[in-house]
Amino acid sequence: MGHLEYCSNCGSLNSVQFAEGRDRVVCPSCGTIHYENPVPAATVIGQRNGELLLVKRAAPPAVGKWCLPGGFVEQGEMPEQAALRELKEETGLTADSLSFFQFCPFPSGRSGEVMVMVYIADSLDGTPEAGDDASEVQFFPLTALPPIAFRCHMAFIDSYFNQAG
Ligand SMILES: [Zn+2]
CATH class of the missing domain: 2.20.70 (Ubiquitin Ligase Nedd4; Chain: W;)
Structure with missing residues (x-):
């Protein structure tokens, strides 16, 4: 505490x-x-040509590791809006629509506990360009993913792609 x-x-x-x-x-x-309540965060699973969109983290925690694009929900924002905003800020990409997939409660050193929500992007438009908290943007084949920064993100990836077959 x-x-x-x-x-x-x-x-x-x-x-x-x-x-x-x-x-x-x-x-x-x-x-x-x-009272300690979880802080909402939103993240995105997006693909292009069957490869998964990941960003390399430029800010703590886990600098230099890869994760799904995403971040904290701002006041007055819906989680979907936060997911789309973070997607645009970190990757330069946009999505037409998102569908909710899963929650994951995640202990965070700075925030107590984060409630991560992951959304599936129907499609991704634009040219990838790293920004904000991301130093690099890359699409990875599912068979060659780098080490993922956060346990929740790895769990989302596992459960989404195992479910999708
Ligand atoms: Zn007191």
């Missing part, structure tokens, strides 16, 4: 206590319960 070490209400050192049905971060001085 590094990011919740101190109470944001009174500044005291927090502790973990059983509260409202589970262990939670609670301030022993003022009694404030610091």
Whole structure:
């Protein structure tokens, strides 16, 4: 609970206590319960000619490793919009439509827990160009994927392509 070490209400050192049905971060001085809820993130499985779209990460965590394009949902945004925005920012590509595929809760050092949602892109348009949090964009054959940065992303890839046969 590094990011919740101190109470944001009174500044005291927090502790973990059983509260409202589970262990939670609670301030022993003022009694404030610091609820931890997952942060929504959206990511995209996109293909071209049977190859999977991946980006090489330019920002922490996992700099230099490959993952699906995606990022955090902004306030006021629907997850699909976030997925399309991140796709465009990181790869220069657009998709006509997305369909929801799966959720994955994922512990994150900086954010507590991330709730990753993955969407399937029906098609991809444009010329790949890395931007924002991505240093490279590349399509990989499924038989020659690089090491994937995040456990959830690898699980999405596995379950989508195993389901699709
Ligand atoms: Zn307090």
